Amino acid sequence: ETGVTQSPTHLIKTRGQQVTLRCSSQSGHNTVSWYQQALGQGPQFIFQYYREEENGRGNFPPRFSGLQFPNYSSELNVNALELDDSALYLCASSRRGDYGYTFGSGTRLTVV
Amino acid sequence: AQSVTQLGSHVSVSEGALVLLRCNYSSSVPPYLFWYVQYPNQGLQLLLKYTSAATLVKGINGFEAEFKKSETSFHLTKPSAHMSDAAEYFCAVSDQGGYQKVTFGIGTKLQVIP
Numbered sequence: 387e388t389g390v391t392q393s394p395t396h397l398i399k400t401r402g403q404q405v406t407l408r409c410s411s412q413s414g415h416n417t418v419s420w421y422q423q424a425l426g427q428g429p430q431f432i433f434q435y436y437r438e439e440e441n442g443r444g445n446f447p448p449r450f451s452g453l454q455f456p457n458y459s460s461e462l463n464v465n466a467l468e469l470d471d472s473a474l475y476l477c478a479s480s481r482r483g484d485y486g487y488t489f490g491s492g493t494r495l496t497v498v
Numbered sequence: 499a500q501s502v503t504q505l506g507s508h509v510s511v512s513e514g515a516l517v518l519l520r521c522n523y524s525s526s527v528p529p530y531l532f533w534y535v536q537y538p539n540q541g542l543q544l545l546l547k548y549t550s551a552a553t554l555v556k557g558i559n560g561f562e563a564e565f566k567k568s569e570t571s572f573h574l575t576k577p578s579a580h581m582s583d584a585a586e587y588f589c590a591v592s593d594q595g596g597y598q599k600v601t602f603g604i605g606t607k608l609q610v611i612p
Contacts, residue, residue, distance in 0.1 A: 390541070419600075421602075429588070431600070434599065478541075487600065492541050494539075
């Protein structure tokens with residue numbers, strides 16, 4: 387079975403710009419969650435998508451938004467980038483009702 | 499609100515020694531509990547999970563954890579450390595039911611000394 391793949395692996399953006407991160411979920415998984423992991427911290431929940439709808443959201447502002455597509459892949463969009471948005475962004479997929487994520491390797495975003 | 503507290507941001511053990519990584523949880527409802535491992539520049543890998551079946555949970559790579567409700571703990575152990583166990587370990591909690599939001603601790607970096 388294929389795992390979770392994320393692209394790009396690294397990205398450098400300027401403050402104020404917009405960024406789109408992509409994630410392909412593991413085969414058979416229908417739920418996608420996004421996490422932000424700042425340096426030296428545990429992952430922080432951004433939001434989760436199920437059946438192409440946002441199904442739960444953490445303490446992140448509206449400039450963090452997402453999409454889930456019919457094939458269960460997903461995008462994370464961040465507008466008006468701030469320096470504090472620099473982090474590793476992790477995508478995790480799962481089957482609804484089956485606890486235990488499969489994580490991708492992440493996208494390292496640096497905002498300068 | 500659910501949360502986990504990992505005691506010790508850094509733990510060092512000698513190769514072959516017991517590994518013990520501590521985690522205490524807080525949850526207003528029966529929790530699901532997890533341990534994940536993260537190697538440098540990689541995503542997280544599920545080691546094991548407790549979902550209200552057996553309280554002693556065995557995972558991959560020889561790790562196990564015991565759910566103790568009276569102590570609100572879910573400590574991770576391995577009888578004999580291997581050099582390849584050097585990584586960062588995250589304890590995590592999720593409510594049963596509802597959507598599957600998982601809340602992570604801040605992590606414990608395990609160093610294995612030859």
